[in-house]
Amino acid sequence: MASPQAVSSPNPEVSNLATPVNSSGIIKAFISNLPAYRAGLAPQRRGLEVGMAHGYFLLGPFTLLGPLRHTDQAYLAGLASTIGLVVILSACLAIYAAVNTAPPLPSVAAPKAPADLNTGKGWSEFTSAFLIGGIGGAAVAYLLVANLPVLSSFSILAK
Template identity: 60%
Template sequence: MAQAVDASKNLASDPRNREVVFPAGRDPQIGNLETPINASPISKWWINNLPAYRPGLTPFRRGLEVGQAHGYLLFGPFAKLGPLRDTDSANLAGLLGAIGLVVVLTAALSIYANSNPPKALASVTVPNPPDAFNSTEGWNNFTSAFLIGGIGGALVAYFLTINLALIQGLVG
């Protein structure tokens, strides 16, 4: 504990850090820091355009987009790095593994949604968090759409993979 306090004192006393790291809104009472990473315009633009923070989306649409991305990206590691990677059923195993993990993640989201999560806080990067996650109903809508999107994303990745030769024939 004493080492952590000493390290934070050294970090704060380093004059180079004072040039680039500031308290959020120049108010140290907020308890957040503006750094070149989280306070740069490109970081703010990137984070605020993610489906979780993009303004004007319903919780269902947010969950659908996040689920599609997760299902699509989870397929590859299960299919290409799993224990059945050198068999004819590797892609099917990847599909089932991705769907299984999406179901587990959906269960975790459901448990979190029903635990009365705290209200979203404003930060340096996201000054106005959406109201979608301030209620149990919003979280439940997000969770159900996450399941649908996750399974759909895994199915899209599966069909693209099994039809790869056909797609390459059309393009090339």
């Protein structure tokens, strides 16, 4: 078995080949700075960061592309849809935590996976924080877009 430093295999069936994109220093630095791979974070903090980002950016497509997009209820329908999807994603994370017993495999771009996500307890903490962060991120995005006329009246945003 290969050591963690030599994770690239010449066998293409392993699907872990080193390419100029995934083995470059910039990509490795970017991926190692994501909350899923950042060193020193608790599972709750990882889940909160990932959930807030997902809740925040999922509101836009539901609001702008949903069936109520040209009505007064578009923002509220987008909020409800985003919260619904975050709940579904949290259920999927809980199911994954229940059935996954193998530690994550190292890859070229992320050779060190966090050890706290190798356990069921770590995944359940990540999942509960993801749910809270996702709903909170969606609520913050809703408050921002619903109050955009008020925010645009300030001189800083009017320029």
